[in-house]
Amino acid sequence: MPVSHVQLFSVPVTDQDRARDFYVDVLGFELIDDQRMGPAMRWVRVRPPGAETAITLVTWFDSMPAGSVRGLVLETPDLEESARRLEEHGVTIEGGVQQAPWGRYVQFTDPDGNGLILQASTPGGSRFDA
Structure with a gap:
């Protein structure tokens, strides 16, 4: 398949x-x-x-209540600018910019509480390289 x-x-x-x-x-x-x-x-x-x-x-x-999505990952080439824009629109960035071996990211929710992650991956980085 x-x-x-x-x-x-x-x-x-x-x-x-x-x-x-x-x-x-x-x-x-x-x-x-x-x-x-x-x-x-x-x-x-x-x-x-x-x-x-x-x-x-x-x-x-009915089996998918509003706000039940977690971990929707979005990629951006400019995390700081994207995070600034979110905050200008009243979006709360939970925990600020965070660093990981594969890049940097911020976490926030949409108006219904669905959990989103906005990340800027490190070129050539892998989530599994630790």
């Missing part, structure tokens, strides 16, 4: 408008879709510019 890439994954939220605005306006993602799926559901899909993998911002999975 060959798998070529991750197409999309779902992040559970309580308010799709608020989540869309956070991922697009604060994180700089591009909005791919925002359309109705019947009378009670909306398909809201975002992704980092140029990325293959998209995120759907969902409200309809």
Whole structure:
């Protein structure tokens, strides 16, 4: 069973408008879709510019309560600038910039409490080199 890439994954939220605005306006993602799926559901899909993998911002999975995602890792070429921008938008950086053998990172949450990590990997670094 060959798998070529991750197409999309779902992040559970309580308010799709608020989540869309956070991922697009604060994180700089591009909005791919925002359309109705019947009378009670909306398909809201975002992704980092140029990325293959998209995120759907969902409200309809009972088994996925809003805020239950942990460890969504996003890469940035400029951690300080990205962290500064997050803070300008009122996002709390938990623990400040942290150092690891594979690079530097910050941790924060989206408006629903989903846990995100923004990292700048060290060129040639590996998470498993310690």
